[in-house]
Amino acid sequence: MKVNSLGLPVKEVDELANELNTLLSNFQIYYQNLRGLHWNIRGKRFFDLHVKFEELYNDSQLKIDLIAERVLTLGGTPLHTFSDYIENSKLKVGKNISKDTEAVLLVSDSLVELLKIERVILEKSGNINDEGTNSMMSDFIVEQEKTIWMLKAWMEEEM
Template identity: 40%
Template sequence: MKATKENVALKDTLKDMPQTQLDTRMAKAKPVKLGWSSEEVEHVTHALNDLLVNYSVHYQKLRNYHWNVKGSDFFDLHIEFEQQYMEAQQHIDDIAERVRIFSKTPISTMGEYLELSEIKETTSQLSSEIMVRELIADYTILLGYMFTVVEIAAAQHDSGTEEMVKVFINRIEKHHWMLSAFLAK
């Protein structure tokens, strides 16, 4: 192919154009913060970590109860506890990833969970009724932490965190109601 005047001009034009977004000045710049101050980030991530540690202990209790429930309620509760711990696992992952969005580190060790959580472990040798009562108490605690996260997020115009946790609240309130109805038999 013969180099024409037009081809040379086109090549000169193309060499100065970014080939990808990574070639632009904006893309090479330091990543942009999400818009919150360090203090605001600290408030929301602290509240998220408080929720995370409590949810993590609650999750393990659900697994414990799923594995160890006995008696005439076994079939109903075994399935229900499994569904709830699978949901809890997803919520925990969402919370931890939300903390990471703010470039902070989610609390992530069992030792920290047990030390910092208001929700406490129980033994495996509980009646099904006591297991359900424990979970209802956990849900009351979790809801308190969730309401705190929503309040802090709303005050900082953090709609991502607020929306995520409001979905959790809806589900937890339903679990609380259903387990309470189970005890009313």
């Protein structure tokens, strides 16, 4: 088995870099959705949600950078065009959303989709002992699960 400079199997690392690029694309759509929600939210919950969406998009911007840098660390090239993001994203694009419940639901649904991708990456990185990717995915998952719980609580829904 051929390994790279990190001691990880080349074929599996290439596949993992592709999965990370899928995650990167989805995070870019998530980020842009959050910007739109931040700008367009209206109503009695404006002040709370405006701040929350800003918090979430700032966090996602940091994660986007971490994902792209992990792709580079693994020897891949991070996707970096809007057409690549749209082509590789599974997330719904939120356009002109100004109602609080619709906005929070979009964020929650998006996080659920991100978790699905992250769990695939977590499994694949675990299979090849890629602790760097594994650790990053574990951190993302824990944080996003908590955010989903909080958003569901805000919507007064059960998980």
